[in-house]
Amino acid sequence: MSDAPNSFSFEQALESDMRQLAAEIEKHREAPEMQSASEQDLIRESLRALAPVPRPQQAAPANAAPTAQGPLPAYADAASPETKLEIEYLIDVALKQGIGKAFDESAKSPYFVQDAFHDALAGRLYPELQRRGIVK
Numbered sequence: 001m002s003d004a005p006n007s008f009s010f011e012q013a014l015e016s017d018m019r020q021l022a023a024e025i026e027k028h029r030e031a032p033e034m035q036s037a038s039e040q041d042l043i044r045e046s047l048r049a050l051a052p053v054p055r056p057q058q059a060a061p062a063n064a065a066p067t068a069q070g071p072l073p074a075y076a077d078a079a080s081p082e083t084k085l086e087i088e089y090l091i092d093v094a095l096k097q098g099i100g101k102a103f104d105e106s107a108k109s110p111y112f113v114q115d116a117f118h119d120a121l122a123g124r125l126y127p128e129l130q131r132r133g134i135v136k
Helices: 010-030 039-050 081-097 099-106 111-131
Strands: none
Touching: 010 039, 010 099, 010 111, 039 099, 039 111, 081 099, 081 111, 099 111
8 A cells, every 4th residue: 555645644743743842842942931940841831832722821730740650640640530531532642643633632621631631741752852852
């Protein structure tokens, strides 16, 4: 089966997503209010900036990093099983179909789900961003 020029390529979508995210990280890194932010916070804020839906600015909880038990941030531990599944579904969409598609899907979700999704995605992307030298 040959790849048509207009067919969906996960690798191309991933590279495009990573380029956009890298550019957004650099933009945020230069912002005065982000000078003392951690690399994880920098990724989270950059992901939020890429989201298509305007959202109220909220500081990420201190325990926003994924837990050792799974990909979800610690503050999502108390969420309902349905909410956790929704967040995990959005992570799966991002990793398999691209971040843009996942953002479109997450726009239908409550803010809590969107925040947890962004935080979980930041945690999942952090090692790859480190490998590429985009973050420390």
